[in-house]
Amino acid sequence: MSDLNTILRYLRKTGLPPTKFGRLAVHDPRLVGDLRRGRKLGDRVRARLDAYMAEHRP
Numbered sequence: 001m002s003d004l005n006t007i008l009r010y011l012r013k014t015g016l017p018p019t020k021f022g023r024l025a026v027h028d029p030r031l032v033g034d035l036r037r038g039r040k041l042g043d044r045v046r047a048r049l050d051a052y053m054a055e056h057r058p
Helices: 003-014 018-026 031-036 043-055
Strands: none
Touching: 003 018, 003 031, 003 043, 018 031, 018 043
16 A cells, blocks of 8 residues: 555544645645655654654544
């Protein structure tokens, strides 16, 4: 599954706004919008996102 789909599913489950999620997870409020526009995640950012979502499960 793509990074964006994983994040969008997480956002639906938690009700967290995309900008707040990006800010809390990786200090980047534009993260989700950038992913929608084609941004690709690096390994370090992906690892930080995975860790955040694992620690803050819905």
